[in-house]
Amino acid sequence: xxxxxxxxxxxxxxxxxxxxxxxxxxxxxxxxxxxxxxxxxxxxxxxxxxxxxxxxxxxxxxxxxxxxxxxxxxxxxxxxxxxxxxxxxxxxxxxxxxxxxxxxxxxxxxxxx
Amino acid sequence: xxxxxxxxxxxxxxxxxxxxxxxxxxxxxxxxxxxxxxxxxxxxxxxxxxxxxxxxxxxxxxxxxxxxxxxxxxxxxxxxxxxxxxxxxxxxxxxxxxxxxxxxxxxxxxxxxxxxxxxx
Numbered sequence: 001x002x003x004x005x006x007x008x009x010x011x012x013x014x015x016x017x018x019x020x021x022x023x024x025x026x027x028x029x030x031x032x033x034x035x036x037x038x039x040x041x042x043x044x045x046x047x048x049x050x051x052x053x054x055x056x057x058x059x060x061x062x063x064x065x066x067x068x069x070x071x072x073x074x075x076x077x078x079x080x081x082x083x084x085x086x087x088x089x090x091x092x093x094x095x096x097x098x099x100x101x102x103x104x105x106x107x108x109x110x111x112x113x
Numbered sequence: 114x115x116x117x118x119x120x121x122x123x124x125x126x127x128x129x130x131x132x133x134x135x136x137x138x139x140x141x142x143x144x145x146x147x148x149x150x151x152x153x154x155x156x157x158x159x160x161x162x163x164x165x166x167x168x169x170x171x172x173x174x175x176x177x178x179x180x181x182x183x184x185x186x187x188x189x190x191x192x193x194x195x196x197x198x199x200x201x202x203x204x205x206x207x208x209x210x211x212x213x214x215x216x217x218x219x220x221x222x223x224x225x226x227x228x229x230x231x232x233x
Contacts, residue, residue, distance in 0.1 A: 040219055042158075049208055049223035050150075050158065061221070093158055097219045100172045102148070102160040 002026050002096050006105035012113040019081040021108045023094035028074045031098065038098035041070055041079045044107075045090045053092075054079070086112060115139040115222040117209045122227030129199050133227060135192040135209030143167070143187040146212030148220055149194050151205035151229075161207070162194065166215035177203075196229070204231045 003026040013019040029038045037057035042050040052061045054070035057077055067082045081088055089112060094105040121133040135147070148163040162183040163172045171183050182195040192209055206228050210220035 038219075044158075049225055050220075051223070052219075052221050055213065055219050055221075091157075095158075095160075095219075097217055100163070100218070101174045102163070102218045104158040104160065107157045 001101055002029065002099060002103050004094055004096055004103050004105040006092075006094060006108050008108060009106065010109040010111065012111045013081075013084045014113045015086065016083050017113075019084050019088070019110055021079045021092050021094075021110070023072075023077040023079070023105050025075045025077075025096055029096045029098040030074050037073050037077070038096055039070075039072070039077050040095045040097060042093045042095065043088075043090045044093065050093065081110075084110075084112070115211060117211060117222060117224035119207065119209050119224045119227035122207065122229045124230045124232065125199055126233050127199060127201060127231055129231075130195070130197045131199065131229060133194040133196065133207055133209075133229075135194075135224060137190045137192065137209075137211070140211065142185075142190040144215055146214065146216055146218060147183075147185060147192045148210045148212060148218050149183060149192075150208045150210055150220065150223075151203075152208070152226070153202075153205040156205075159205070160218065163212070163218045164192070166212075170216075172218070199229075199231045201231050204229060 039057040041054040044050040058070040091107045149161040180198045206226040208226045209224040211222040213219040
């Protein structure tokens with residue numbers, strides 16, 4: 001199984017500042033035949049289902065504000081929020097869909113400092 | 114508009130059974146893979162099972178293999194999860210999620226979830 005490890009577990013950032021969440025996979029999720037990273041990012045606000053933010057590691061889902069960006073390749077990935085807004089308070093998860101079992105990171109809780 | 118509505122959750126004793134349903138609308142159901150993902154109270158997301166758009170391929174986590182069965186009725190636009198031999202560790206909110214394509218477990222839309230409580 002591919003183990004997904006996020007860091008940090010929790011993060012407190014001031015409004016307007018940058019927030020960075022890391023995700024590391026235990027093996028590469030880069031599929032050589034199409035050069036795509038099978039890595040997604042989700043946002044889950046309190047009491048709500050997860051919402052897809054990024055897929056293929058850096059492709060932003062429709063409607064996601066451009067202050068959010070996804071980057072990385074192979075085994076190391078990053079979700080960045082360039083200027084934190086109050087509505088960004090949530091738990092963020094990375095997920096690999098390279099192989100079954102599909103696995104998620106443990107989640108990173110983002111709060112306002 | 115994509116809508117996914119789960120039902121069938123509730124209280125069940127350890128060793129019991131439950132069948133979850135997910136009614137889908139707003140997209141061509143048979144063209145997309147579907148998944149079940151669960152979340153225990155206060156915990157993270159755990160993928161449970163997935164099924165291809167045709168229903169011909171199914172996948173399970175080791176924690177539920179042999180106890181849970183995923184299926185779909187493309188004529189009724191409905192996804193199912195039959196859960197047998199339930200354990201206390203199966204207690205969670207179960208989400209139905211739409212796949213990004215016919216075969217992938219990348220989930221682009223999620224339902225609101227249905228709560229399964231396993232307790233004596």
